[in-house]
Amino acid sequence: MSTRRAFVVERWTRLSAGSTIAVAVVLAILALAPLLFDANVVDSLTTLFIYLILSVMWNALAGYAGLVSVGQQAFFGLGAYFAIQLSYYGVGVYPALLLGAVITAVLSLPLSLLMLRLRGGEFAIGMWVVAELARLIVVLDPVINGETGVSMIALNAINPESRRDYNYWMALVAMVVLLAAVFALLRGRLGASVQAIRDDEDAAESVGVRVLAGKRTIFVLAAFGCALAGSLWLATSISFQPRQYFGIQWTAYMIFMVLVGGLGTFEGAILGGVIFFLIEYLFGQTGVWYLVGLGAAGIVFALFLPRGIWGTIEDRFSIRLLPVGYSLRMLRSDPGPGSGAKTPQD
Amino acid sequence: MIWVTQILNGVLLGGYYALLACGLSFMFGVMRIINLAHGDLAILSACLVFLIADTTGISPFVALIVALPVMAAIGWALQRWMLERSLRSGVLVPLLTTFGLAIVIENGLFEYFGADTRSLAPYIGDFAYDSWAITSNIYIGSLAALIFALAVVLLGGLKLFLSYTSLGRSIRATAEDPDTAALVGINTRAIYGIAAAIAVATAGLAGVFLAMRAVFTPYSGPEQLIFAFEAVVIGGIGSLSGTLIGGIVLGVAQTLGAQINPQGFLITGHVVFLAVLAGRLVIAGVRARGGLGALLARRP
Amino acid sequence: MSLLEVEQLDARHGLLHAVRSVTLKIAAGETVALIGANGAGKTTLLRTIAGAHRPAAGRIVFEGDDVSAVPAYGRLRRGIALVPEGRRLFAGMTVKENLQVAGTYGRPGPWNIDSVIEAFPLLRERLNRRAGNLSGGEQQATAIGRALMTNPKLLLLDEVSLGLAPIAVEAVYRSLEKLIASGATIVLVEQDINRALGVASRIACMLEGRIVLEGRAADISREQVTQAYFGLQKARQA
Numbered sequence: 001m002s003t004r005r006a007f008v009v010e011r012w013t014r015l016s017a018g019s020t021i022a023v024a025v026v027l028a029i030l031a032l033a034p035l036l037f038d039a040n041v042v043d044s045l046t047t048l049f050i051y052l053i054l055s056v057m058w059n060a061l062a063g064y065a066g067l068v069s070v071g072q073q074a075f076f077g078l079g080a081y082f083a084i085q086l087s088y089y090g091v092g093v094y095p096a097l098l099l100g101a102v103i104t105a106v107l108s109l110p111l112s113l114l115m116l117r118l119r120g121g122e123f124a125i126g127m128w129v130v131a132e133l134a135r136l137i138v139v140l141d142p143v144i145n146g147e148t149g150v151s152m153i154a155l156n157a158i159n160p161e162s163r164r165d166y167n168y169w170m171a172l173v174a175m176v177v178l179l180a181a182v183f184a185l186l187r188g189r190l191g192a193s194v195q196a197i198r199d200d201e202d203a204a205e206s207v208g209v210r211v212l213a214g215k216r217t218i219f220v221l222a223a224f225g226c227a228l229a230g231s232l233w234l235a236t237s238i239s240f241q242p243r244q245y246f247g248i249q250w251t252a253y254m255i256f257m258v259l260v261g262g263l264g265t266f267e268g269a270i271l272g273g274v275i276f277f278l279i280e281y282l283f284g285q286t287g288v289w290y291l292v293g294l295g296a297a298g299i300v301f302a303l304f305l306p307r308g309i310w311g312t313i314e315d316r317f318s319i320r321l322l323p324v325g326y327s328l329r330m331l332r333s334d335p336g337p338g339s340g341a342k343t344p345q346d
Numbered sequence: 347m348i349w350v351t352q353i354l355n356g357v358l359l360g361g362y363y364a365l366l367a368c369g370l371s372f373m374f375g376v377m378r379i380i381n382l383a384h385g386d387l388a389i390l391s392a393c394l395v396f397l398i399a400d401t402t403g404i405s406p407f408v409a410l411i412v413a414l415p416v417m418a419a420i421g422w423a424l425q426r427w428m429l430e431r432s433l434r435s436g437v438l439v440p441l442l443t444t445f446g447l448a449i450v451i452e453n454g455l456f457e458y459f460g461a462d463t464r465s466l467a468p469y470i471g472d473f474a475y476d477s478w479a480i481t482s483n484i485y486i487g488s489l490a491a492l493i494f495a496l497a498v499v500l501l502g503g504l505k506l507f508l509s510y511t512s513l514g515r516s517i518r519a520t521a522e523d524p525d526t527a528a529l530v531g532i533n534t535r536a537i538y539g540i541a542a543a544i545a546v547a548t549a550g551l552a553g554v555f556l557a558m559r560a561v562f563t564p565y566s567g568p569e570q571l572i573f574a575f576e577a578v579v580i581g582g583i584g585s586l587s588g589t590l591i592g593g594i595v596l597g598v599a600q601t602l603g604a605q606i607n608p609q610g611f612l613i614t615g616h617v618v619f620l621a622v623l624a625g626r627l628v629i630a631g632v633r634a635r636g637g638l639g640a641l642l643a644r645r646p
Numbered sequence: 647m648s649l650l651e652v653e654q655l656d657a658r659h660g661l662l663h664a665v666r667s668v669t670l671k672i673a674a675g676e677t678v679a680l681i682g683a684n685g686a687g688k689t690t691l692l693r694t695i696a697g698a699h700r701p702a703a704g705r706i707v708f709e710g711d712d713v714s715a716v717p718a719y720g721r722l723r724r725g726i727a728l729v730p731e732g733r734r735l736f737a738g739m740t741v742k743e744n745l746q747v748a749g750t751y752g753r754p755g756p757w758n759i760d761s762v763i764e765a766f767p768l769l770r771e772r773l774n775r776r777a778g779n780l781s782g783g784e785q786q787a788t789a790i791g792r793a794l795m796t797n798p799k800l801l802l803l804d805e806v807s808l809g810l811a812p813i814a815v816e817a818v819y820r821s822l823e824k825l826i827a828s829g830a831t832i833v834l835v836e837q838d839i840n841r842a843l844g845v846a847s848r849i850a851c852m853l854e855g856r857i858v859l860e861g862r863a864a865d866i867s868r869e870q871v872t873q874a875y876f877g878l879q880k881a882r883q884a
Contacts, residue, residue: 120380
């Protein structure tokens with residue numbers, strides 16, 4: 001390139017700064033939701049937050065670190081299981097729910113030593129084996145009553161109205177903190193390195209990216225997030241059946257949310273979570289046809305719209321609402337819609 | 347004596363796992379795809395044969411003659427309409443699409459067949475329960491022995507086919523380097539279609555034998571996929587004879603585990619699988635550091 | 647009639663415009679040497695002719711038929727064979743299997759395993775060895791043999807001497823000369839200008855994706871080729 005051009009590297013566009021303010025306003029309203037809306041809305045929003053956590057966690061794994069896991073239900077189930085155990089031994093309800101996720105995250109660290117050595121499909125099914133093994137071992141625990149399952153009795157001691165509000169706020173805080181953590185991670189040093197890993201693991205390694213360390217951080221974070229989602233689910237439903245919590249349907253939901261919203265885009269995972277929530281609300285009662293539809297939609301998106309709804313919008317209009325990447329803007333040119341440039345993610 | 351019988355049963359069960367794993371291993375070897383719908387395709391075939399046997403009363407062995415070509419056609423179509431496109435988008439997309447397919451098949455079968463537990467055993471008469479006495483107190487089931495023999499014949503036959511036929515050589519050449527394969531005149535698209543047809547047909551064969559020797563529901567697929575995958579990994583990915591060994595290791599581990607605890611059947615299998623993985627990583631780590639000798643010499 | 651006619655061919659690798667409106671006619675029995683620096687577009691041109699690379703524009707006519715839309719395996723069956731750069735043998739298969747697999751889909755003709763061994767005697771002892779375990783010269787002989795097994799009417803050779811010991815290059819070229827004498831039509835890419843001038847009946851020099859010098863080998867001097875190679879002749883192309 002012989003002509004001299006001036007560029008500025010940008011992280012925030014005017015639009016993304018505006019959208020950040022909008023996010024703050026929405027969060028403020030959400031924080032007060034139990035005072036503003038009726039019980040059904042509060043319950044629904046709690047469920048939505050759990051879906052958002054799952055979606056963003058799976059997206060961090062697959063969309064950024066290139067790790068397709070079909071076994072995240074292992075952490076979902078373990079988070080709930082440890083919460084029950086802690087509560088059984090006298091730990092307070094809400095501390096137990098949080099600690100259950102912490103213990104799961106701690107356990108995921110040694111697990112990562114083994115699993116992260118696997119590649120592609122081996123990692124995918126390897127995680128599934130881990131989830132199955134976790135379920136089988138949990139069923140052996142007499143506290144759980146085998147396949148029948150058990151209830152977190154301590155939850156019943158709290159009056160239902162307060163419990164609904166506590167659950168809501170815990171889910172809201174968990175979602176905001178986890179999303180913020182992923183956002184911060186992806187904007188930081190780790191973000192660039194994990195994306196380099198996803199694009200070409202060997203090349204990344206050869207230029208000094210600490211591949212394993214980056215993957216491990218994401219893996220443990222995703223384990224923690226999914227475990228917290230599991231214990232939150234327990235808080236709303238009270239009862240725990242191993243087959244349900246360790247069920248493969250959670251992975252199906254996560255894949256659907258991320259594929260539809262936009263694999264590898266931060267906003268897309270959120271959009272996918274919202275879309276899934278609405279679809280479940282509308283069609284969840286239709287039983288298994290609903291699941292057939294989810295699977296089929298996943299296939300169609302993976303084949304024909306691999307960047308999902310948000311990824312496609314991004315590519316076409318160069319919109320960044322919550323930018324985790326960098327954009328190059330040419331200084332002496334018209335900063336029209338095309339100047340948002342590309343993030344380094346593809 | 348109970349242990350000898352159990353180990354023998356485990357070995358024969360391993361034959362079933364090898365039969366099941368054959369297609370998974372083959373598809374990965376040729377196309378580098380791990381088909382997450384493999385187990386569900388096996389169950390689909392079992393349901394198909396069940397439907398034929400149940401409505402017409404013909405033997406499941408005869409129904410196989412219809413079911414296998416249907417499964418092969420499904421495999422071919424799968425390659426043409428789904429996998430080929432998935433592969434173009436990178437290595438992760440085939441995992442996502444085959445997982446989606448698994449969800450569609452499972453729940454579609456549930457919609458049609460309901461949640462009932464079924465088996466083909468009632469349709470094959472005494473053969474389901476016949477056994478041969480090896481000694482006065484060691485018996486092996488004739489169906490289990492048939493499945494084991496079938497696995498050996500299938501894996502061996504596939505190996506011979508790949509080595510000594512021109513189609514087999516073309517498949518190997520395509521597996522190794524599809525770009526160059528096209529330059530020596532191989533229609534790689536057709537080869538992938540044939541490979542997928544073979545893989546899905548063998549999955550279908552395994553599914554029917556699962557239905558004869560045990561029970562199944564529309565949701566039995568994922569478990570079968572996991573067993574197949576464990577057999578493939580234990581035996582070493584891409585090796586057909588390794589698949590048989592892997593299946594036997596898994597089968598023996600499971601039957602011995604079941605002796606310890608009723609839940610032990612599954613747990614032992616998964617634990618052995620993870621242990622083999624961990625062991626392999628340790629060995630690779632030791633080699634990378636200059637072998638065991640170097641590692642020991644470095645110790646004070 | 648020309649055996650091969652390339653008309654206004656363009657080929658790209660993403661943003662890189664590797665071949666730019668190249669027009670080339672090759673008559674049966676000719677040996678054409680493509681000369682040019684690394685990145686001049688020679689390999690892409692050969693791969694596009696063989697069908698391994700999709701052209702962005704232009705036509706490829708073989709024996710009077712437009713084969714632009716025919717996939718690589720179909721062009722091979724019509725008689726276009728490419729010996730790719732870097733040999734690209736099926737490393738896990740034996741030499742014999744490498745030859746057999748190509749022979750399956752080619753045209754009928756004089757070339758078979760026996761005649762390939764006759765042309766490359768060094769392969770006789772190596773037939774049952776894995777191709778990945780051969781020396782560079784043996785691999786190159788196998789790669790050429792593999793292309794010959796298809797009995798091509800047009801043989802495209804990409805960098806056959808690259809990375810070979812001088813003695814192996816000598817052996818490969820001795821076999822090529824026999825092939826040329828038998829009336830084969832060959833397009834070869836060669837970095838060694840003297841060798842190219844020695845073996846070819848016609849020369850085409852490429853620079854930045856275009857053919858900048860073309861003519862009978864006898865009419866072109868080494869100096870002209872060198873000038874074209876380094877782009878000193880750019881003015882002449884119009």
